[in-house]
Amino acid sequence: MDIADFFDTFFEEAEELLADMEQHLLELDVDDPDSEQLNAIFRAAHSIKGGAGTFGFGVLQKTTHILENLLDSARKGELSLRADLVDTFLEAKDIMHEQLNAYRNEEEPNQEAYERICQTLQQIALEEMGEPLEVPTVAPAQPAAPEPATTENAPAAENRLVVSFINVKEKDRALLIEELEQLGDILSQSGDEQRFEVALTASVSADDIEAVMCFIIEPEQIQISAAPAAAQSAPAPVAEPAAKSIKPEAPAPAEKPAASKAADEKSTAKKAAPESSSIRVSVDKVDQIINLVGELIITQSMLDQTVNDLGERSTGNSSLQNGMSLLQRNARDLQEAVMSIRMIPMEFVFSRFPRVVRDTAGKLGKEIELVTEGKSTELDKSLVERITDPLTHLVRNSLDHGIEMPEVREALGKPRQGKLTLAARHQGGNILIEVKDDGAGMDRERLLAKARENGMNVSDTLSDEEVYQLIFAPGFSTAAEVTDVSGRGVGMDVVKRNIQGMGGRVEIQSTLGEGTNTRIVLPLTLAILDGMSIKVGGETFILPLSTVLESLQPAKNDMYAMAGDDVVLKVRDEYLPVIAIHEALDVENAITDPTRSIAVIVQGEGRRYALLVDELIGQQQVVVKNLEENYRKVPGVSAATILGDGSVALILDITGLHRLSRAKKEAGKSASLTPYSYDKEIALS
Structure with missing residues (x-):
């Protein structure tokens, strides 16, 4: 088996796991952390570590392993969480993302960043728990696309393992067994859908087996343990200490609940069910189908035109008329079905902004509450990818220019914490995206004065909407001073130009002293x-x-x-x-x-x-x-x-x-x- 065939799948799943990790870290209440969130963060790190080890991505494996140990201590209550620790975990996640991209591009990760984050994490372990963290013994630098490592950490060829599948359907189980046949010699297999056990002599490590299996099922659905040499038929699972002996670097097996708990098994089965009902398809293939459907629509229109040109000669042919009506209806349904494949919920876009708001508010010294509405509203994938940057500019602009400092808000009788709302909803054949804040609002006279100062030809008779549109003029800024966030007068003109390039428009509504609402109106699709x-x-x-x-x-x-x-x-x-x-x-x-x-x-x-x-x-x-x-x-x-x-x-x-x-x-x-x-x-x- 060529493990390199799984590279793309690993990169995609690791991206999703890192995104989930960031979301849970941002939602953590450090004073009263939710155990399920901590477990989810730990599981994400554990899965990435296993895959990185399988493919020989040594630097990523090391970084994730150290972070995983700290997360394990946090979920066990041995490490007390603080806001600065969560910031460090987020920084580690960012570095892991950079390492992942480096391996994707067949490059070596940044060694300086790796050493810096490892030192920071080790310092936390020393200060908080009084002992350094264990580092896995793998080569620090691996080639970007190595052959599977089977010599340094592989068990002996005659070492027998028991691989247990929990709540795995027969179809998926057959695929998993096929993969196991490529990794070793199967001695026996028995059980049912609730728990199915396969005994084999493995030619790779337990970590490698788990990493390959987790491309098909969830980590909670697999348990691997050592088996006695005499076990040739229906092997029984070995006690937990034996499992630890073949995976010495694993911090704790707590992420795999015992199979004896039926409720946990039922929960795991429900969680895994949606995964088996979806497939990964290249965007290029979807685009090709959309283009073909477009050509079909054009052909159908041509046939419609031909029937109309026949005039009275076609009216007597009811079968032709009925056939054309049916073709038109089916073509429309097919088109809508194909287009829906490219539609992605706005949650995909909105999920990036808790981190943006957190980091930006920290730099500005402001207290911000982020509210999102309409996350299930769908938009074409091509537009989703292009709308993220303009939205980021608008959000940062609201945080910097719109929402006041906590002391100023307090003096004005407002809550210290400002409120930023991201909302999306369908409006006719368009999608409406709003960036709303409860800040100072826009000062019409100040905007006009700044425009005249910049040499712009403006009139006092301009409507409020036209005055507010001045902020999109190149080089226009009302900031009193330049900050790390904004104030240089660049970006907003690009925002408007990019949105217009997507066939959309930007509208602004503002009330002085109450806040600003920037509305982006986009077509649902460009196809x-x-x-x-x-x-x-x-x-x-x-x-x-x-x-x-x-x-x-x-x-x-x-x-x-x-x-x-x-x-x-x-x-x-x-x-x-x-x-x-x-x-x-x-x-x-x-x-x-x-x-x-x-x-x-x-x-x-x-x-x-x-x-x-x-x-x-x-x-x-x-x-x-x-x-x-x-x-x-x-x-x-x-x-x-x-x-x-x-x-x-x-x-x-x-x-x-x-x-x-x-x-x-x-x-x-x-x-x-x-x-x-x-x-x-x-x-x-």
């Missing part, structure tokens, strides 16, 4: 889009349905010419900038009289616009094709799609379209592009 088809001249365009608010027929009395060539449309006492799509995109044979056009009211970057189009075709779902990968970046256009008749339609970018329209007017091109005269046809305000 499929609900759109509104519009006609301009002979061209068909797609507007993201999430940006469309309403449509109306403009009246001449509601349109006003502003300075230069700008025109606004009055809609219920609100004046909206007018964008003529045929002007911005140079579309020929379009309707040029605005009163004969249709105004589609859309929203982008927190502002509303009126788009002039010739015709509304209808709502449809389209498969998004990246334009930059297949052609190049086009101003005012975010992507493209293929329509049912095989033609290509451009998906419009609202904010990009507005910038393009303004740029053309400022360049003096609007006169040649505008066949009608606003100042003659429209009354001035």
Whole structure:
């Protein structure tokens, strides 16, 4: 058996175990620690240590072993927990993560960091328990992808072991026995699903066997003990001291409850059940399926178009009509099912922030309570990976600029502890993510003053939303001094740009003295889009349905010419900038009289616009094709799609379209592009 085949599985599971370890450490109450949490932290360290030893990752094995011993002392009550000890454990977890990444990249871990954390942990052991920790005897430096170590710590070939499986289903048990056959010669096997025992002569150590088995079952479901040489049939489990003799470095067997306790076995079985009902699939394979489903949707649209073109000739053929309806329904269901595979709960994102808040609040000397809501809300995996950095910037910004120091809050009659809320929920075809704090809020006048100081052209007539958007301007910062956290005026502009790159927008609501709510609105996925088809001249365009608010027929009395060539449309006492799509995109044979056009009211970057189009075709779902990968970046256009008749339609970018329209007017091109005269046809305000 080539153990290197298990490398990827080990790396993935170790990542999950480290994440679980961090979460439990952050949730620990040092004054009254929960025994289940301590056991869970210990089990995570123990599993990583076993796998690291199996694959020859010596530095990771040593680091985890020392940490594991301290955790064992903590769960036994021999080591009293304090906040600074938890900080050290978190630091050890970070270093283990770095070591794991080094082995993943076939590199050697940082020796200086390893020696530093080992020295720190040993110092804790000396100060708190009066004795140093035992270090496993393995070579300090192993190759990144070694052959299985079978000489230094392997038992003699004739050494017999009993491997007991607890609450393991027959299907998984068969797979485990196959693996055992690769690790030694099986002498006998007997038992039932509650407890099944396999006696064998092992060619590897008990730790190696456990590490391989734990890729399939939980550590609590396996027990390994030495067997008498005479045991050839149904071997009985050996007393615990014998088990310790073959695994001298194990700190305690407490993580494996006795099989005689039926309640514990039942609990273990319930915990292990979900693992056997899931599989690991490469994201590339899922993406390939999504692309194929997208092509199927396009083909189905083409068939729909063909049936519609047949007109009356198809109406008499009920089987054709029924077949098309069934195909459409099945294609839609298939698409939704495939898309759901890529959906990941927001808990995956939110779980990273307790550590961010803890560390940042510590640096700033603030007391912060983190609250998360809507952790089960799902988002496309590609967006989950891209939203983490923008959210981190927003959280750090709220902690630094938003929430006041404890003394200041107390003087204002607020609780010393500030509150930061991360929330997520679905809103139509979008997901809404909120970063809310109960801090000082935004000072409109201070923002305007800072903008003028930076040379920005701002007006007192700007709405609150437009003033708050100033914080996203490059280099803009109201911080009195630069800190380790923020204040340099970098980051927030990148946040907005990244969110817009995901097809989303950022909105800000704030009340001075009460707090700020930053809202991120994102599409659920970038692969499929609900759109509104519009006609301009002979061209068909797609507007993201999430940006469309309403449509109306403009009246001449509601349109006003502003300075230069700008025109606004009055809609219920609100004046909206007018964008003529045929002007911005140079579309020929379009309707040029605005009163004969249709105004589609859309929203982008927190502002509303009126788009002039010739015709509304209808709502449809389209498969998004990246334009930059297949052609190049086009101003005012975010992507493209293929329509049912095989033609290509451009998906419009609202904010990009507005910038393009303004740029053309400022360049003096609007006169040649505008066949009608606003100042003659429209009354001035």
